[in-house]
Amino acid sequence: MSISVTSGKVSSLGYIILLTQDIDAWREFGSDVLGLMLNSEISNAEQLFFRMDNHPSRLIVKHHDSNKLAAIGWECSGKESYEAVITAIETTGAKVKRGNESAAAERGVTEYAGSKDPDGNPFEVFHTRTGLRDNFQSPLDIDKFVTGKLGMGHAVIPAPKVTVTEAFYKNVLGFGASDNLTLPSPTAGMPDMNIRFFHANNPRHHSLALFNWPNPLGLVHLLLEVSSVDEVGTCLDRIHAGNYPLMATLGRHCNDNMLSFYVIGPGGFAIEYGCDGLKIDSDNYQTTVSTRADVWGHDYMSPVPA
Template identity: 30%
Template sequence: MIQELSYVGVASPHVDNWRSYGPGLLGAMVKPDGPAGAVRLALDDINHRISIHPGTADEFRYAGWGLANETDLRAYVEQLTERGVDIHWGDADLCREREVAELAWFCDPWGLRHELTWGKAATPNSFQPGRVMRGRFVTGDQGLGHVVFQVPDMNKANEFYADVLGFRLSDRIVNGYFNVRFYHINGRHHSLALAEFPGHVGFNHLMLEYENMDDLGRAIDLLERHDTEIMQSLGRHTNDLMTSIYITTPSSFQIELGHGGLVVDDLSWVARTYNKPSYWGHRFSSAARTRAPGILNPIE
């Protein structure tokens, strides 16, 4: 019943760096601050999609998943409760902060928080990109983009995200270095991916997709101005056909900036297994070889 990745939130001691990084490099629109000085970024007419909260360390806080309406939300919560998921309803203050009509939340088996919502606030014709752009971000019925989490046990993770939560497998990449599963909830090839990393849990990256290839190219030209490093060079993925680059952010996790992602149709889609992630490119930089792959924490 989940229909979109609606929003994400992280905490960081470098929250103020996002005030220039978000609009000047990504092309997002800075919106009025949230509680406690959280930086909020919009990518479309939804009031805000990305929140960076002040914090003493870089930390993944939550992913927000949108459902169609209140009936779907309540039916889904009932279904998850019957499957043993510990659901908590957000109070009025939390709903105001997230700008949603209703919210229920839970944590996955390793503590990653997920929020289920409906009625995310939007202001028609409000989005203005933070830099010159030829097009817009690909959102709409495909939602925000996609998130990639590292999980210690792929089988256990798949049981939770696919069998319990209902994410639908698009395909997977398996070889001596990768064990990654990709899941869709709408036409976007994947809104969620899980990468096995034994002994750890983490938030690897957020993908944002541009409508126009020139906007991706312009972002690459702006990297040096914003003191941003390339983690993986420009390349094209085998499974979702996205042409993209992976870059650093002020807050440890990476952002994948892409164009031309595949749209799937559940009536005809067949999941495949690939043995490599890219047709070409996506070469790891020296920075990628020496740094943690995102906001990563060991499992005790």
């Protein structure tokens, strides 16, 4: 596959769409455990739209016969950047399908288009969010999620063809490399774990990471960031009270400084819930190479890394 350099740059992680077999469990988990605000105007028995801020639909969960990532929505700074990114994707030979007006409206965006990366991970690009409202209110009184220019958090996705897929995100979507972490494999017969972290055009240390192992859900984890350690701790209390399984205990990451834990939500989707994420100068960032994931903690209950 030939890779083209583009003038377009993805600016942030805009939204995530998950497919789930258990929509009712997600309604409870999203609202009563994660503290997201259900957008009741457009949610129904088949699909949930959760808010984290003024955007109408940051986390979209749809009823389906399988549990799977449907799309990661990457924001472009405007129409010009959006069209440049689409042209760059098409130049690689990847198919791009432009979404219709009603599907764009439910995502809270003006226009979007879907495609797949070289590992087959589904993603969308969009520009210009719509339907913004300044009335975010967490049902658990969480004061805010850390979003805005930093985007809704970060996503880690499987990439067994990690070198080719890294080139795609860097050269076609305009991501910059933040860190390249290698850890010994905890599983016999599997390669060393290699996680490559990328920043979009904003100060969040990474909006995307690629993990070189396959993952049946298509999503290794999604990070949501809150503004204080107390919000992290009280969410951990809710996790314990609800008997949700942890994927990893409380800990602090080396590369992005995130103080977080990982919970396994309905359908097996892992959510990292944290605070203190590192902000960088994304235009002048020196990529790091690491062999250590954590300052402390993050005792993994299953062999899935940061």
